[in-house]
Structure formats: structure tokens, C-alpha cells
Amino acid sequence: MSRFLFVLLILLFTNSTCADPQLYPFKLSFRAEPGKQIVMAQNNGPAPILATVHLLNPQNAIVDTPSPIVTVVPPQASIPIASVHGAVAGKGYRVSTSFKYSIGDPDAVHDPAATYRLPFQDGQTIMIGQVIGGRITTHRAPDSRYAVDFSIPVGTPILASRKGRIVDVDQNFTRGGNDPALKANHVLILHEDGTLGMYSHFSANRINVSIGQWVEEGTLLGYSGNTGYSTGPHLHFAVLTNTRTADGTAKYISVPVTFVNETPVQKIQFTQDQQLVAHYPVQ
Numbered sequence: 001m002s003r004f005l006f007v008l009l010i011l012l013f014t015n016s017t018c019a020d021p022q023l024y025p026f027k028l029s030f031r032a033e034p035g036k037q038i039v040m041a042q043n044n045g046p047a048p049i050l051a052t053v054h055l056l057n058p059q060n061a062i063v064d065t066p067s068p069i070v071t072v073v074p075p076q077a078s079i080p081i082a083s084v085h086g087a088v089a090g091k092g093y094r095v096s097t098s099f100k101y102s103i104g105d106p107d108a109v110h111d112p113a114a115t116y117r118l119p120f121q122d123g124q125t126i127m128i129g130q131v132i133g134g135r136i137t138t139h140r141a142p143d144s145r146y147a148v149d150f151s152i153p154v155g156t157p158i159l160a161s162r163k164g165r166i167v168d169v170d171q172n173f174t175r176g177g178n179d180p181a182l183k184a185n186h187v188l189i190l191h192e193d194g195t196l197g198m199y200s201h202f203s204a205n206r207i208n209v210s211i212g213q214w215v216e217e218g219t220l221l222g223y224s225g226n227t228g229y230s231t232g233p234h235l236h237f238a239v240l241t242n243t244r245t246a247d248g249t250a251k252y253i254s255v256p257v258t259f260v261n262e263t264p265v266q267k268i269q270f271t272q273d274q275q276l277v278a279h280y281p282v283q
Helices: none
Strands: 007-013 026-033 036-043 049-059 061-063 069-073 077-086 093-103 125-128 148-151 157-159 164-170 185-190 196-207 220-224 234-244 250-254 258-261 266-268 275-277
Touching (some): 049 061, 069 077
Antiparallel strands (some): 125 275, 148 234, 196 220, 196 234
């Protein structure tokens, strides 16, 4: 779901700047200043990034900041996180680096007044599969505790439940089954309060939005499927916060949200095996 990367680079500093390969949306870059190199955490993506960076095994190098360096990098931003200089002047020096990152600001708090529409077109009939308070088979981790599984046929249009910016998309996976190692096609939306809306199990190559795009509530995201860890066609929906753990790494936690159906306007309380019809007349 999240974009976790682990990269090991050996950097040799002489009189010129050495930069790592291009990585999207996060990378390390290096800015040369007199007598030292400034390590820059660079986020080229549309969402905040929680990054954990290690600067390791210095050879003739002095690093001014101990590892790990845990930092939040705003979208489309580059910030200094450390400097490196040679222990012996006039000689080359080197340091290895590694990092991992996850999408989302760990200080984001879900807006308690926020409401969500059912992510389906007007008139669509759905069945509630897994939901908190019902029989739980796979929703045991913190990132799925408050998730809802909507049982729907393959090819059902999936709409945005809340407005926001698309910050992650996967749509190239083709397999589904009772195997946690299988990856699901998904769309991740950054809401205005910093939380993340996760929509999972889309059909392969049937997602209609792209990273960086702004979507309004009710925008078509793509079409449902049965990809990833799935024993039957459904949409997995959760709202997530990206929280820090004791060692500074990321941990996604789902939060409870309020769904509202229209005509008449009413809050929805999901129960296992409940059948619902979406009522959102086109204006």
C-alpha cells in the first residue's frame, strides 16, 4: 500500500557533488558547500513524506547528525537534514546511506466533522462484508481495524468518498487469491485534514485517475476487481493516519469515519451482511 523503499548507497565525496539515482517521490540529494556536503531530503511527490535516513560507515568522514534521522518532508520540497565533511582535509571521504519512507504526515488528525459518501453510483446495490463488530477474517491489523469491505461485482464503478488529491496509484497487478503476499491495485487520496483514503482491489489497468490529480467527492476513480489478498470481488475502504513508532518508522492506523447516504440524508451504521443501495441523485 505505502511506498516503502530501502536503499543503500555508497557516496564518495571529493571536490564535486555526488548525487544518488533519481527516485520518485523521495530521494536524497547533496549540496556542495565550502568544505562539506549538505544532505538534502527531497520529496518530489504531492503528499508529505515521513522519512527515516541512516548515514553509516563513514570513511574519513564526519557526520554532524546521528542516525537515524527521522523527518517529515513537505510535498514538492527539499530540506537539509545533515552535513558531512572530511576528517582529514584534502582527502576524499565517503559514507553509506540508507532510507525508507512512507506517505503521510504523522501529525495529521482526522476531522471529526468529516462525512463520507458511499463510493458508488446512485442506485448501486452493495453488501457489507467485513466490518468492525462483525466476523473478522483479515481485518486484524491496525491499518484495517476500521476498514469496510463492500462486496460488489467486478467492474463496478468506484467513486471518491471524499475530495482530495491522488497521491498513490497501483494498477498493474493481475492476480487475486487467499494469499497475503499478493498485491492489490489501489488508489490513495490525501484529504484536506492530512488523512489518507485507501481504496483497494481495483481491476488491472482500470484506474481512471493519476498521481497529483485533485478529485471531488463522487469522482470516478476506476473499476472494482479481485486483485491482491482477496477471496472474492470487493472494495476495501479505509481512512488512515500515518503515525510514528518508537523507532521513528511509520505505522498506518485506520480511524472510524461517518458515512452518509442521501434521499433522505442519513448516517449509515454498517452491520455484517447488510445490503444497501446508494442514493446520490445526479445534480
